[in-house]
Amino acid sequence: MQWIRHFLPVLTPVHRALLRLTRGRLGGRGLGFRFLLLEHIGRRTGQLRSTPLLFVEHEGRFLVVASNAGQDHHPAWWLNLLARPSAAVELDGRTVPIYARQADEHEARQLWPIVIATFKQFEGYRQGTNREIPLVILDPERASEVATTDRGSPAPP
Numbered sequence: 807m808q809w810i811r812h813f814l815p816v817l818t819p820v821h822r823a824l825l826r827l828t829r830g831r832l833g834g835r836g837l838g839f840r841f842l843l844l845e846h847i848g849r850r851t852g853q854l855r856s857t858p859l860l861f862v863e864h865e866g867r868f869l870v871v872a873s874n875a876g877q878d879h880h881p882a883w884w885l886n887l888l889a890r891p892s893a894a895v896e897l898d899g900r901t902v903p904i905y906a907r908q909a910d911e912h913e914a915r916q917l918w919p920i921v922i923a924t925f926k927q928f929e930g931y932r933q934g935t936n937r938e939i940p941l942v943i944l945d946p947e948r949a950s951e952v953a954t955t956d957r958g959s960p961a962p963p
Contacts, residue, residue: 826856826896839925842868843896844944848882849889856896857883861944862924868895868904868944869921876931876939884940892952895944905948909941917941 826843844857862869872884887893887906894903909917918941922929932939 842870844870844883845894845896845901846883846886847890847893849886855883855886857881859883860925862921864917864920866947868897868946869909869917870942870944871921871925871928871931872940872942873928873931876934878935878937880937880940884942887942892949893944902946903949904944904946905952906942906944907948909943913943914941917943 839860840863841858842861844859846855846857847853848855859870872881874881874884891906892903893906894901896902921941928939
């Protein structure tokens, strides 16, 4: 699965376009996996970015992994969420505001097995890098709480 690292720069824009053009009907599901389109703001550019991510839905939240295909550096989308955790996901033609955060140790112990059961390669990615691969929780409920208490910039559309 290491080959995917070399193809991500080509696959990502194609996957993003397919998800967007078909509102998730094509590219949103396949081989037992589900994909969402994460809408986030670039930490340096301030530009809206869209990243297709494999996810697992669990208790109303979306679980994603900042694996970067097992590379030794974090993916840009995760660094962007660290700078601005209010974002949105496009899923099945609808946009859902979310608040992103890394699972704490207790949550990670419970959630990693659920994620790995869906995509076993994540375990190989974890074993093959020197960095901690973040398990990220995209929480729609927390997004609404933040929106009512934080009068800062709203999540992207």
